[in-house]
Amino acid sequence: MKVTVEDGCIACGACESFCPDVFSVSDAAEADNSQVQGHEAEVKEAADSCPVGVITVEE
Numbered sequence: 001m002k003v004t005v006e007d008g009c010i011a012c013g014a015c016e017s018f019c020p021d022v023f024s025v026s027d028a029a030e031a032d033n034s035q036v037q038g039h040e041a042e043v044k045e046a047a048d049s050c051p052v053g054v055i056t057v058e059e
Helices: 014-018 040-049
Strands: 002-005 023-025 029-031 055-058
Touching: 002 029, 014 023, 014 029, 014 040, 040 055
Parallel strands: none
Antiparallel strands: 002 055, 023 029
């Protein structure tokens, strides 16, 4: 699984609240793909909860 955060992130922190092991937010969200394994469900939930829809999950 690969996670990408596209331009347009509003840094709301929703993704980080669902999966802090993968997502971190400062000016914009960033995803650490090396931490995705074992957190797939949380990553998908974070992507689904993104209010601006900029998180892409590729399986």
